[in-house]
Structure formats: structure tokens, C-alpha cells
Amino acid sequence: MKEALYENYNLRIDKTINFFGFEGFFYRNILYCIVPNSNLELEEIFELKQMSDYLIQNGDIRVASILPTTSGQLISTINEQNSIVVRCPVHDRRTSESIGKELARFHKKGRSFPYRVTRLSRIGQWKYLWEKRLDQMEMFWKEKVRQHPENSFERLFVEAFPYYIGLTENAIQYLVDTELDEYPAPIDSATICHHRFTEMTWDKNYFFKLPTDWVYDHYTRDIAEYIRDQHSIGETKINNQIYHFMNDYERVSPLSPFSWRLLYARLLFPLHFFECIEGYYLVSSEEKMKREEQRLTTIINDSSDHERFLSNFFNQVGVQKRKLNLPDVSWLAR
Numbered sequence: 001m002k003e004a005l006y007e008n009y010n011l012r013i014d015k016t017i018n019f020f021g022f023e024g025f026f027y028r029n030i031l032y033c034i035v036p037n038s039n040l041e042l043e044e045i046f047e048l049k050q051m052s053d054y055l056i057q058n059g060d061i062r063v064a065s066i067l068p069t070t071s072g073q074l075i076s077t078i079n080e081q082n083s084i085v086v087r088c089p090v091h092d093r094r095t096s097e098s099i100g101k102e103l104a105r106f107h108k109k110g111r112s113f114p115y116r117v118t119r120l121s122r123i124g125q126w127k128y129l130w131e132k133r134l135d136q137m138e139m140f141w142k143e144k145v146r147q148h149p150e151n152s153f154e155r156l157f158v159e160a161f162p163y164y165i166g167l168t169e170n171a172i173q174y175l176v177d178t179e180l181d182e183y184p185a186p187i188d189s190a191t192i193c194h195h196r197f198t199e200m201t202w203d204k205n206y207f208f209k210l211p212t213d214w215v216y217d218h219y220t221r222d223i224a225e226y227i228r229d230q231h232s233i234g235e236t237k238i239n240n241q242i243y244h245f246m247n248d249y250e251r252v253s254p255l256s257p258f259s260w261r262l263l264y265a266r267l268l269f270p271l272h273f274f275e276c277i278e279g280y281y282l283v284s285s286e287e288k289m290k291r292e293e294q295r296l297t298t299i300i301n302d303s304s305d306h307e308r309f310l311s312n313f314f315n316q317v318g319v320q321k322r323k324l325n326l327p328d329v330s331w332l333a334r
Contacts, residue, residue, distance in 0.1 A: 001013075001023075001034075001078055001079055004076065004077065004078045004079075005025075005078065005085075008069040008070065008071075008073075008076040008078075008085075009067060009069055009070060009076070009085055010070055011027050011032065011085075012027050013025045013026075013027060014026045014027050014028070017031070019031065019033050019088070020033065020203065020208075020210060022034055022035050022036070023079075024088070030087060030088075031087075031088040032067070032085055032086065032087055032088065033064065033085070033086045033088055033210070034078055034079075034083050034084075034085055035083060035084045035085075035086060035210065035212045036081050036082070036083050037075055037081075037082045037083055037084050037212075038081075038082075040084075040212070041119065042074065042075065043118075043119045044119045044120055045066065045074045045075065045084060046074065047115075047117055047118075047119055047120045047216075048066060048120070048211045048212065048214055049065075049066040049074060049211070050113075050115050051110070051113060051117075051192050051211060051214060051216075052064065052065050052066060052211035052214075053065065054113055054114070054115075055106075055109055055110070055192070055209075058109055058112075059109075060106070060109060060209070061089055061090070062089050062202075062206065062207045062208055062209055063089065063209045063211065064086040064087060064088045064089060064208060064209065064210050064211060065086060065087045065211075066084060066085075066086055066211060066212075067085045067086060067087050084212060086210060086211070086212070088208060089206070089208060097207075098244070098245070098248040099199065099202070099207075099226075099245065099248075100244070100245040100246065100247070100248030100249040100251075100252075101248045101249070101251065101252050102202075102207055103197070103222060103223075103226075103249060104248075104249045104250075104251075104252035104253040105252055106192070106209070107191045107192070107193070107219040107222070107253065108191075108252070108253055109192075110191035110192030110193075111187075111189055111190075111191040111219075113191070113192060113216075117190070117216040120214065120215050120216045121190065121215075121216045121217070122193075122215050122216065122217040122221070123190040123216060123217050123218055126175055126265070126266070126269075127172055127175055127176065130168060130171065130172055130175075130269055131172060133274055134165065134168045134169075134172075137161070137274065137277065138161075138165065141157070141158065141161045144157065144158055145158055152293065153280055153289070153292070153293040153296060156293070156296050156297065156300060157277055157296065160273075160296075160300050163303070164270050164273045164274075167268065167269075167270045168269060168270060170268050170329055171265050171266070171268035171269035171270075172265075172269075174261070174264065174265040174268055174327075174329065175262070175265040177261075177327070178258065178261035178262055178265060181261075181325075182257055182258040182261060183258065184256070184258045185256035185258060185259075187219075187253065187254075187255075187256050187259065188218065188256055188258050188259060188262075190216050190217060190218065191216070191217070191218075191219050192214055192216060193214065193215050193216065193217040193218075193219060193221045193222045194213050194214055194215070194221075194222055194225070195213050195214070195215055196213070196225050197221075197222035197223075197225045197226050198225065198226060198229040199226070199229060199230070201213065218259075218262060219253075219259070220255075220259050220262045220263040220266060221266065223246075223249065223263055224263050224266035224267050225266075225271075226245065227242050227245070227246075227263075227267065228267065228271065228272065230242050230245070231306075231309055232272060240316075242316065242317060243316060243317055243318065246317045246318075247317075247318070257324045257325060257326070260314075260319060260324055260326055261326060261327075264313065264314075264326070267310060267313065268310060268329065272299055273296075273299055276292055276295050276296050276299060277296070279292050279295075280292035280293070280296070307332055310329070310332050311328075311329075311332040314326060
């Protein structure tokens with residue numbers, strides 16, 4: 001690793017550190033992070049570099065920058081795998097600002113990103129991506145039904161999937177109705193978002209932001225995934241973290257009626273179920289497969305609680321549905 005870093009980046013290691021779950025190191029009091037790259041293509045990394053450079057130039061001191069090699073390449077081989085090296089911001093401890101306000105400011109800056117994004121753009125693609133994911137899983141499910149389930153995980157999957165077909169179709173219909181009924185406001189233009197935004201995405205002490213997890217999308221993507229994660233870890237019941245998060249976000253950047261409906265459509269989409277099924281077949285160890293089975297059991301057992309959460313969502317975050325003309329999903333309201 002030392003040889004590769006010196007040869008490719010002219011960097012030495014003064015001290016190593018674990019950072020964001022990745023290998024990090026200090027050189028001349030500057031923190032660098034080595035991010036293994038398994039799925040990003042060169043064009044995508046170039047777009048990520050453009051985004052991070054733009055945010056840094058426009059005053060976001062907490063964004064990490066992608067470091068080219070001495071020969072100008074954005075990917076290098078470190079520890080026998082393709083990697084991206086990022087230079088982290090100065091250790092400037094954040095103020096007491098909340099994650100909601102910080103995310104709203106991040107989206108506000110990202111909305112003025114001036115370059116065209118093609119490879120990382122997801123704006124306007126949710127319907128297509130959800131339908132594609134549903135069709136693929138439905139084909140897989142039919143095959144499992146035909147072959148008969150081999151174990152307890154597959155039996156759970158085969159029995160539960162028709163319910164999640166219905167929930168996914170509801171999400172798609174809610175999205176389609178939103179695009180037909182509501183006109184997007186200026187705030188609904190694309191911005192820099194995260195593939196999956198949770199409380200753990202940014203370092204809690206400094207709000208460091210690694211660009212390797214970014215996409216270009218509607219800002220409610222990040223809000224929905226944060227809320228989904230908070231609900232899954234029980235924060236909804238404990239301290240109403242979701243209400244405070246939304247309240248803080250809207251102090252900086254109020255949501256439009258179009259945004260509220262788009263946010264709700266994304267919450268309706270049962271991403272947690274899809275990821276659990278896909279995760280089970282991607283892992284190889286018995287232990288990880290068992291973990292995914294336990295996760296699926298929990299998802300199915302908590303389905304009534306999840307329905308209540310979706311049914312009460314607008315009330316919980318203090319939104320007047322009638323004022324903003326936000327429709328209910330009738331079967332959830334029963």
C-alpha cells in the first residue's frame with residue numbers, strides 16, 4: 001500500500017486510521033481515505049469529481065475531494081483492488097447544526113450544479129427503475145413457486161411477495177398520479193443526492209461528505225431514505241426524530257406539494273423488502289444468510305406497524321394534507 005500511494009500519488013503515510021469504515025491515513029496533517037471501487041465506472045467517477053469540486057469551490061468545507069494520480073488517473077490499484085483516493089476536509093468540528101438543516105443546505109448548493117450529468121442521473125427514472133425491479137423479482141418469485149421453496153427463507157419470500165407486489169404497485173401509481181396532478185416547483189429540479197442517505201452517511205462529529213456515494217436526483221430521495229432508516233431503527237417511536245428532522249429541513253428549504261407527494265411515493269416503495277431478498281442471494285456465508293432470514297422475518301412481522309407508519313406519516317410530520325391536496329392510500333387509512 002505504501003509503495004502504491006507513493007508511486008501513484010506521491011503520498012507517504014505518517015499515521016493510519018479507520019475512517020467511514022475505510023482505510024485512512026494522515027500525511028503532513030492532511031487526512032486521506034482509500035475507497036475500494038467495485039462498481040463505479042470511470043465516467044461516473046469523473047462526474048462525482050466535478051460535483052465535489054463544485055461544492056468545495058462554492059464553500060462547502062466538509063466535502064472530500066477525489067484525488068487524481070500523478071498521471072491524472074482517477075482510479076489506481078491499491079491492496080490489489082481498484083481504489084479511489086479522496087482528500088478529506090480539515091478537521092473543523094461542526095457547530096450544533098442539525099442534520100436536517102445541513103442536508104437542506106447541501107441540496108440547495110447542489111441544485112445550482114452547472115454541468116450536465118448523464119451517468120449518475122436518476123431524476124425522473126423512479127417509475128422505470130421500480131417497475132424493472134418488480135418485474136425481475138416477480139420472474140424470480142414465479143420460478144421459486146414452480147420449483148417449490150428449498151428452505152425457510154424461500155418459504156417466507158414466496159408467501160410474502162404478493163403483498164409487496166401490491167405495495168410496489170401502490171407506490172408506482174402514487175408516483176404517476178403525482179406527475180399528472182402536480183406541477184413541479186423550481187425547488188423540484190435535480191440536485192446532488194446520495195445513493196442511500198442515513199444518519200450514518202455523514203460523520204457525526206464533522207459532517208464529512210464522501211462523494212463516492214452520490215447520485216443526481218430529486219432531493220426527496222435523501223429525505224425518504226433518512227426517514228425509512230429512522231423508522232427501521234425505531235426512532236419514530238422513541239423521540240420523534242423524523243418530525244424534528246423534517247422541521248429543521250423545512251426551516252432552510254420548505255417542500256413543495258409536488259415534493260411531499262414524491263416523498264410519500266418513495267416511502268410507499270418497499271425498498272427494505274427488495275434489498276433483503278436481493279441481499280440473501282448475494283451473500284455466500286451461512287451466517288450472513290441467517291441474518292437476512294432474521295431480517296425478512298422482522299420485516300414481515302412488522303408489516304402492520306409499517307402500514308400504521310405510512311397511514312399516519314403526514315400527521316406525524318405536522319403536514320395538513322387537505323391544504324396541500326395530498327391524497328390518501330385508501331386501504332392504509334382503514
